[in-house]
Amino acid sequence: MTNDSVGVDISKDKLDVHRLSDGAFVQFPNSKTGFQKLRCWIGSALPARVVYEPTGAYHGAFEAALADHLPLVKVNPKHARRFAESKGQLAKTDRADARALAQMGTAHELEPDAxxxxxxPVLRELQAARAALIKDKVRLQNQLDRQQQRLTQKLTRGRLQQVVADLLELDHAIRAQLETCPNRKRALRLIQSIKGIGAVTATTILIEMPEIGHLRKKAVASLAGVAPITRQSGRWRGQSFIQGGRKPLRDALYLPAIVATQYNPDLKAQYKRMKAAGKPSKVAITAIMRKLLILANTLVKEDREWVLVKEDREWVEIRAVENILNCPV
Structure with missing residues (x-):
């Protein structure tokens, strides 16, 4: 492996590729044939990194075909664009973007992704289909509330029943796909042991954050977009806020956080302390979301289950249970 960087700008029909060491630029079709030609062009002396941006549906096949053969590095498109602008590159073309990606990889010494x-890709497709059905369900429910005629109500109820049936089928398919891997099956059980997190949220966490169990606390919160961003300059102190991150994951944590403030003794106490200190409800809920995700990451990392047992008429939290088979039900 050489200390070189290759930038790949992915579009619907083609791959624009720039190699930093010699400035070579080539184009390949965004297809299986193109992926094979790219591997042949790179050769046996692999670069230290192949940098690319996620481009919706167009980069999935690229990832699946080359993840085991090339040191791929996926970067945030916003970060890549800001890097290009910091170098004075105002023009935005596929060729210029490929060159900027290669330069960014070397400048920041980016490490290949795991x-x-x-x-x-299968899980992401199933999850996307589920999200679309949830929107259909909400739309149909709202439509049913406004309808007055029996016929239109009947038709809407029929479509609503079909959507609910499809959701159940998708949930079973997602769960079955996740459980084909023993590690993920174990992780599902550990995450669901947290009071407040159910099956749907646990599967969403594993799909949207496959790195769970291998991250630091700050990294977990940052990836989900629930880490407060401090704003200070001189004597000025701005209000902290959350920004960026993986929105589907953040959305999935909102309702479990509300449930946890009522039924999870530890998080309920934390929520009350924050409210007593004058924190707004949204700030306190966000803190609970962050706590839930960090706790899930810790349990998966340490292979421990979170349970509650009744002892001396008080609920006592137990976070470290080495042998879950011996835990009281």
Missing amino acids: PVAKDR
Whole structure:
């Protein structure tokens, strides 16, 4: 492996590729044939990194075909654009973007990403289909509330029943796909042991954050977009806020956080302390969301289950249970 960087700008029909060491630029089709030609062009002397941006549906096949063969590095498009602008590159073309990606990889000494699961595209597709059905369900429910005629109500109820049936089928398919991997099956059980997190939220966490169990606390919160961002300059002190991150994951944590403030003794106490200190409800809920995700990451990392047992008429939290088979039900 050489200390070189290759930038790949991915579009619907083609791959624009720039190699930093010699400035070579080539184009390949965004297809299986193109992926094979890219591997042949790179050769046996692999670069230190192949940098690219996620481009919706167009980069999935690229990832799946080359993750086991090339040191891929996926970067945030916003970060890549800001890097290009910091170098004075105002023009935005596929060729210029490929060159900027290669330069960014070397400038920041980016490390290759850990290989993703082979079935990740399958899980993402199933999850996207589920999200679309949830929107359909909400739309149909709202439509039913406004309708007055029996016929239109009947038709809407029929479509609503079909959507609910499809959701159940998708939930079973997602769960079954996740449980094909023993590690993920174990992680699902550990995450669901947290009071407030159910099956749907646990599966969403594993799909949207496959790195869980291998991250630091700050990294977990940052990836989900629930880490407060401090704003200070001189004597000025701005209000902290959350920004960026993986929105589907953040959305999935909102309702479990509300449930946890009522039924999880530890998080309920934390929520009350924050409210008593004058924190707004949204700030306190965000803190609970962050706590839930960090706790899930810790349990998966340490292979421990979170349970509550009744002892001396008080609920006592137990976070470290080495042998879950011996835990009281």
